[in-house]
Amino acid sequence: MFSGAALGAGALIVAVLFAVALFLVVQALPTFGAPAADITGGRGFFSYIFPIVIGTLIAATIALLIATPVGVAVALFTSHYAPRKLARGLGYVVDLLAAIPSVVYGAWGASYLASQLKGPYQWLADNLGWIPLFGGPASGTGKTILTAGIVLAVMVLPIIASLTREIFLQAPMLHQEAALALGATRWEMIRMAVLPFARGGIISAVMLGLGRALGETMAVALVLSSGPLIASLIRSGNQTIAAEIALDFPEAFGLRMHELIAAGLVLFLITLAVNMVARWIINRHSEFSGAN
């Protein structure tokens, strides 16, 4: 009875995934058959999709670059440094952050954070403008891909922090005591017995965060004033796949709709590739994982 239910649930997951993939492929097909001039931009599907793929990756990369170290640090603080009462309170706060709807983050990013960042962007353009990433003129509204990345980082942070905290708490006491008994300081103990144990878990948490960052629609749609692909992170421009779909889908029909579904298919493939790479990284050192 139970095994039947489990088998059914497992089969359902595979079936749903397959159905979604099938839908995407079938609905996207007309795009690939259409003449290049009919596609948005007029130069074929690849030149249409390439800039927003890169924009998606830029926003997600910024988000992870900020959220991973901060999230892991918050998790370590709550699991190994903070006194128990403080740790519990902090844990609740972090979990609460994860429950805030993305549209709220988007509104906060667009109405508050963006205007606060105008000054720093101007400074970056003035002083580090020779680096293409910070090329001016800086955006007058602050609604740039960097702002979007920072908002995404804030959204992803609680996911990474609360997942890695659970992993850190599960690190075996046996090995932590072994490290301490050798004369390790708390930080050395964490490096010897907690972080190696948590490696796979940290990567999984980052991948889940990346999944959210890649697929996030509302926050980016509200925060970013989109435009063509540019290298500068502090000017208006760039666009992500998810925001593009969300903004254009309501009015899309015919080929444009197929185009957006094709864009969704590309996003699906990116997420799939990212997950496979993560799995490969986790498995690469399985001999030393302690599973044996």
Add this chain to the structure above:
Amino acid sequence: MSKRIDVSDLNVYYGDFRAVEDVNITLDAKSVTAFIGPSGCGKSTFLRTLNRMHEVIPGARVEGKVLLDGDNLYGDGVDPVQVRSQIGMVFQRPNPFPTMSIRDNVLAGVKLNSRRISRSDADDLVEGSLRGANLWNEVKDRLEKPGSGLSGGQQQRLCIARAIAVAPDVILMDEPCSALDPISTLAIEDLINELKDEYTVVIVTHNMQQAARVSDKTAFFNIAGTGKPGKLIEFAETATIFNNPSEKSTEDYVSGRFG
């Protein structure tokens, strides 16, 4: 190097609960001292206070003095990290670091405090420590393999090699054989006999034959009842404890009448 430990008026508390009461004992250098007693009598708790490992448990604290060749381990400004690098510990269950190779496990303690060590010194230290733990011949061809791939007894000897690699003055062992089969146990006991030539060894054991086989002196701990603190009942030469104890409860325990 080997140092002696003098404990005076030591009390251990978990929060408000007194777990161990008024222990006074002297552990001689270059000898093996065994702690025996029924479960929950505080012998492991007491052992952990000798290198301040009890501080890992929230709420645990100590009153009294532990002198290592005259230096109080609980004196002002004494860093527990420093104490633990002088007084090593081997645990009940073998716990080599699963993410490290056999070689790195031996060197784990040596590389702490970002100390640098040359390749050839490291090689010598690995070989010396593994020989000291009677493990060299079994693992010399697979030093780069994970330590978790060894048998339980080999893992425990790897942990001993790891402990002696940092050249401690004292080695504490908390029931080091309780998770091992008889043959591995024998290997560890032989090793303890060799270790006492260079180190002060303190071993907690539930196995009275083991205490009789390996130790020079034996301390018997007992507890009056649940919720009462553990006490040191009797401390004497091992032969005396087992053949001619002065306390009735020691005799009852070693002859198997309780516990």
